[in-house]
Amino acid sequence: MLEAREVTKSFRSGDGTVTAVNDVTMTIAGGEFIAIVGRSGSGKTTLMNMLGALEQPTSGMIFVDGQDITQLSPGELVHYRGRKIGFVFQSYNLVPNLTSTENVMLPMEFIGVGKSERRTRARQLLEQVELTGAKQQRKPGRMSGGEQQRVAIARALANKPSIILADEPAGNLDSQTSSTIIELLRGLSRSEGTTVIVVTHDATIAYQADRVLQLEDGRLLPSTQAADEDVR
Amino acid sequence: MTAVGRGIRNAFRNAVRMISVVLILGLAIGLSFVMLIASHSVAAKVATTLSAIGNTVNIGLPGYPTGLQLGKQLTIAELAPVAHIHGVTSIDEILSAAAQPRGKTQNAAPSASARTSLRPVNLSPAVYFSGSTQPTNPVSIGASALRIVSGHAISGTSPANSAMVSAALAHQNGLKVGSTFTAYGKTLTVTAIFDSDNQSGNDTVVTSLPVLERLTGGTDQVSSAVVTVASLGELAATTSAIEHDLGPVASVTSNLADASEAIGDLDSVQSIALYSLIGAVAAAVVILFLVMVMIVRERKREIGILKAIGASNRRIMAQFTTEAATFTLLGLVVGLIAGIVTGSTVTSALVSHSGVSSATGSAGPSGAPSQFLSHLTDINAQVGWGVIVYAVAAAVIVAVLASAATTWMIGRIQPAEAVRNE
Numbered sequence: 001m002l003e004a005r006e007v008t009k010s011f012r013s014g015d016g017t018v019t020a021v022n023d024v025t026m027t028i029a030g031g032e033f034i035a036i037v038g039r040s041g042s043g044k045t046t047l048m049n050m051l052g053a054l055e056q057p058t059s060g061m062i063f064v065d066g067q068d069i070t071q072l073s074p075g076e077l078v079h080y081r082g083r084k085i086g087f088v089f090q091s092y093n094l095v096p097n098l099t100s101t102e103n104v105m106l107p108m109e110f111i112g113v114g115k116s117e118r119r120t121r122a123r124q125l126l127e128q129v130e131l132t133g134a135k136q137q138r139k140p141g142r143m144s145g146g147e148q149q150r151v152a153i154a155r156a157l158a159n160k161p162s163i164i165l166a167d168e169p170a171g172n173l174d175s176q177t178s179s180t181i182i183e184l185l186r187g188l189s190r191s192e193g194t195t196v197i198v199v200t201h202d203a204t205i206a207y208q209a210d211r212v213l214q215l216e217d218g219r220l221l222p223s224t225q226a227a228d229e230d231v232r
Numbered sequence: 233m234t235a236v237g238r239g240i241r242n243a244f245r246n247a248v249r250m251i252s253v254v255l256i257l258g259l260a261i262g263l264s265f266v267m268l269i270a271s272h273s274v275a276a277k278v279a280t281t282l283s284a285i286g287n288t289v290n291i292g293l294p295g296y297p298t299g300l301q302l303g304k305q306l307t308i309a310e311l312a313p314v315a316h317i318h319g320v321t322s323i324d325e326i327l328s329a330a331a332q333p334r335g336k337t338q339n340a341a342p343s344a345s346a347r348t349s350l351r352p353v354n355l356s357p358a359v360y361f362s363g364s365t366q367p368t369n370p371v372s373i374g375a376s377a378l379r380i381v382s383g384h385a386i387s388g389t390s391p392a393n394s395a396m397v398s399a400a401l402a403h404q405n406g407l408k409v410g411s412t413f414t415a416y417g418k419t420l421t422v423t424a425i426f427d428s429d430n431q432s433g434n435d436t437v438v439t440s441l442p443v444l445e446r447l448t449g450g451t452d453q454v455s456s457a458v459v460t461v462a463s464l465g466e467l468a469a470t471t472s473a474i475e476h477d478l479g480p481v482a483s484v485t486s487n488l489a490d491a492s493e494a495i496g497d498l499d500s501v502q503s504i505a506l507y508s509l510i511g512a513v514a515a516a517v518v519i520l521f522l523v524m525v526m527i528v529r530e531r532k533r534e535i536g537i538l539k540a541i542g543a544s545n546r547r548i549m550a551q552f553t554t555e556a557a558t559f560t561l562l563g564l565v566v567g568l569i570a571g572i573v574t575g576s577t578v579t580s581a582l583v584s585h586s587g588v589s590s591a592t593g594s595a596g597p598s599g600a601p602s603q604f605l606s607h608l609t610d611i612n613a614q615v616g617w618g619v620i621v622y623a624v625a626a627a628v629i630v631a632v633l634a635s636a637a638t639t640w641m642i643g644r645i646q647p648a649e650a651v652r653n654e
Contacts, residue, residue, distance in 0.1 A: 054540055054648040075544075081647075082542025093537045097245050102233055109234070110542040155541065 239554025363444025
């Protein structure tokens, strides 16, 4: 379970201070498929970064499985990101000189999984996202956007995280591939019990979520729960 | 694949850049390697030269520092005070004389000359005699080395008509240990055959001082003396003291003055090599540092992503340090090859343009160019394991220093930046 309590994030900008996320409180149950929507600059990505421990909130607390991640040491944060969180990015962000299999093996190497075990699991994950045969040995430069995003999803799943954070995962894909990727994430949420939080401004993606959280000027709109029902 | 494996692979990620970096690094490392070779070679030459100088002072008549002179000689009484000068450990008193071979007509009739049954080994008509209180001292025959080949060295105080002849003279005249020959109308017995390192030494017959005094009739007279000083450090002071005590009656010289001038030039070569070495290593550090800064800035997003998916700073730093080390290693190989190929040429060029060659022509104690200075420019630049170890150590320093700043940059990259750049 993931819980944010009165989370605020402010940045110094020029002479003043910009509050990107303002007093956000929310609770996400395990296995939920959540969409965070909002206009550009509404604080979606900042909120996702804080949930993924990529940056610290200015104030407030974030609990993941009962542990306040805002109080973790740098070493514990590395451990948290490596084991509890899987990231999927809009631009895939695969390491260009590594093959698909090697990209998926990376997170497992970081937590100390043996070489043969991580190779076997990487192949299984790539098959799970329907990348088989020679495609598993291709480097990102020789793959389509959809294929690269599948590799990114397989990489996010490598260490069996409890939460997957996806920032505009279909932003660079055509509508059909986009639909496939979202269906893949949704299927994972159901089959593996993984919490999936997708940041998007695409209404069709939000429509497929279990719940939609809407941000406006850094604040979570109070009508979010009702909006969820409307979207459904 | 581990961080080290990724680091090595990343070094080859951009072939054009890799080749450029390796060539530039190789040039800098090669230059530092060449300067290291030059510095070591010159240092070795200086050490050899200093050890060859020996801690001796030569005393002779003015105008005849230690060589053969006719007529007036130094007396034993004049040299007596020298033995009491601080630092003096021994005095080799030498009487020199020339003898014409049998059948040759002399142009003059010096008192110290007589006919011998010996044939000279070179075109010179003379065979030289040296009567010495230390017959095995090479300086007494104008050489820097004297080695007994067969027989036993004679005693410097022995009155017996014995002599040591060079191997060349012995061969020329069919002599061996126990053979006899005539000089000054007397029969001398060969007790030892020696070899020296120059022609004048090999043209000389060595006897004890009393024997040559008796043969030439020059009792209590010597042509020159070689004073041994306790240490090289005391050489200058002792030389001055001897000069002061003997006054104008004698010429007092040591090799130190000649050597100081020539070695001073070599020292300047060594300094140039040392500063160039430091400059080349610094250049290599700067080159690699800038390359790694460029690479880190270029892969800032990748570093952020690696952190986001669970990589620790240490692991990423290890990857980039390995990449820097790979560049350095390849540069080292190029540099070593370049250094080995050009080391000798560059060292010779540095030495020949330093003024050392002009100093080597200066006169030595016997009036001829100093034996130990005549080969001063003949520096053999050798690439020993010691030099290679130093070069590898320098390369490691290059990699570590260049990586240190890089790792600092990596540590400061926030993973959120990579995501925010989306």
